[in-house]
Amino acid sequence: MQQPNLRVVENPVDRLARVLEGVLVVASRPLSVAELAAAAGEDGERVETALALLVGRYREGRSGIVLESVAGGWAFRAAREAAKACGRLFDRPVARGLSPAALETLAVVAYLGPVSRPEIARLRGVAADSAVAGLVERGLVAEAGRAGEGGAVRYETTPLFERVFGLAGLDELPDLDDLGGDAAEIRARLESIAERRGA
Amino acid sequence: MTGVAVRDLPLDLDAFQGPFDLLLTLVLRDELELSDVEVAEIVLAFVARAVERETLDLEACGEFLVLVAALLELKARELFPGEEDVLDLDPEEAADELAERLAAYRRVKAAAGWLDWRLGESGERWFRVGPAPVPVAAAPQELPPQNVASLAEAMRRLAVEPPAPSLRHMGTFPPVSQFLARFRAVLSRSGRFLFDREVARLSRVEQAVAFLALLELRKAGEVTIRQLAPFEPISVAACSSPTSA
Structure with missing residues (x-):
């Protein structure tokens, strides 16, 4: 007896989508459209069409696997429904226990990178050596050359950073100017405090 | 709080654990990087101790202020080497500089807060973190069309018996x-x-x-x-x- 659910659709885009599914399951990092196209031997436009098909198929609430655009590519992740079960089996050492100092350092590197440790220290007012070393160990930041010949080593965020924070790219970070910190307002506040103290 | 208590103020910082006077000694001997020390934590420890005692010893407070001010100046010079001009600004310029730096730091702190929020949001995101993928082996280079006869000729030349080594020098x-x-x-x-x-x-x-x-x-x-x-x-x-x- 034929089982309708097992019927394989022979549409060419469907066939390409199945190939991409396979490649994405094997990959342990996000793959760009160009990489997927090269692997499948197809042009980028057809790959994007197939990806759109897969995004509809692998989405929250419909599948235990979610296809997402992250870190400049496409990758599968577990659906939120499966998160607790994953948490019982696996650990997330990269993101676990990031201290406020580490997050501040990470923010400086994400927004201003490539940036050197002295530059980070200048912004935070505290030496950044141990925070940077910890982030490098976690794989969230990496060396990005030196500031000129013999200059300080500079750091930038890695694709893993974007993946951990669920960012398609660094341009998804909120605009730094929208995060407050208006110098004129701070100056006015300092002056008002000084006046109150003087009174 | 007495003057003796200021020196004995117990500190539990990321970079140092012990009494305040030991911290000062280590800093003066260059055995502790002042840039690693969060001076704000020292002030908080002092204030907490003062609140515990429920008395305000002005002499102790004065001594503490002098010591902390000295620490802050040393730290500022260490953090901004070559910026002596910044430290010698007139009050108006210094206030602007301070406001600019506080604003920059506030933005960094807000960005860190956003990352923290995002991390919490993505706390339920699980994905495969495997070793670096094995790079694909380079595709074999395509050879231009070959002439079998010329290949055979090349092989024949390679297969020629090499000349026997000369022992002439042995006979001299x-x-x-x-x-x-x-x-x-x-x-x-x-x-x-x-x-x-x-x-x-x-x-x-x-x-x-x-x-x-x-x-x-x-x-x-x-x-x-x-x-x-x-x-x-x-x-x-x-x-x-x-x-x-």
């Missing part, structure tokens, strides 16, 4: 006995000779063999050999010669 060594006889003849004739002059016209290989013959003669006790200094002429005399050494 004259026998030691030849020089033994020659030197004995010279010695019997004149009783002595200069080795360098005797072998001057010979090839290097013949000179080496002649030297071996000379050593043989010395070993047999037939001659004495004399050389005033390294690389000076070697003088050879028959043992019966009155000038032998």
